[in-house]
Amino acid sequence: MEIIFQQFINGIVSGSTYALIGLGLTLIYGVMGLVNFAHGEFAMIGGFTTFYLVAQQQGSYLPAILVAVLAAAIAGIVVDLVAFYPLRKANPLNLMLSSLGVSIFLVNLSQYIFSADPRKTPTKFMESVYHLGGASITGQRVIIIVASIILAAGIYLLVQKTSFGRAVRAASLDAETALLYGVNTDKVAFFTFALGTALAGATGALVGPLFDVYPTMGLPLTMKAFVVVVLGGMGSIPGAIIGGLIIGLAESFASLISSRYTELFVYLILLLVLIFKPHGIFRRYREEKV
Structure with a gap:
């Protein structure tokens, strides 16, 4: 029973991080229709920013998280202006290809600055x-859960x-109609992208002490965000939160069978959802979109 409870806690921690990075991705998609393959790279920016401030500048960890969030948001603003805003009216495929280019650029830039060696904050x-109840949890994992709850609640409100x-x-529902009602859709998309990348940066800052920070860490996070x-x-938004928790718990309990099967179990769940609920658990009605 203690093992089950321990895996439940581990799953909640993992699910919180997946929900957080998935929340940023779903915001961006909801407003811009952008399938952003570079989303995980903004988590990498947050992770390296926190590592630099804490490990190399001997700064405090909690203030470093705030700086990392700001750094990811600023990076998102620059990327949006350079890579996405000029293509806002173009075919969505062009935006997707542009995001792939951004991903490759950011990975290589971080390798040039920090090298390919993994670091831990x-x-x-x-x-x-x-x-708690025979299970143990580190202070860092508590911070991840609390921060994820605060950020998710803040985004929802x-x-x-x-x-x-x-x-x-x-x-997100109808950009053309919103424009007729006086909504500056370009401005909304601009700030939404910055907000989404800020959430990714927070994810990178939070997981840095648990896992290694390295230039290609964004790819697995991007894949998990897409699954979520x-x-x-x-x-x-509710779908991203619930989806993240489902994936985190599925990974955790699948590891009781074998750690080799965790990814298989996650993608099996995804396959079943695509077969029986192709629009996702929380997309029964269009009004549930962001």
């Missing part, structure tokens, strides 16, 4: 361990309760 929160959120929902948003429903 040092933090005292990895040393503190809490025990932003989208549902603010004028910017109403503009986001209008642009397809599972939950492309453009659905």
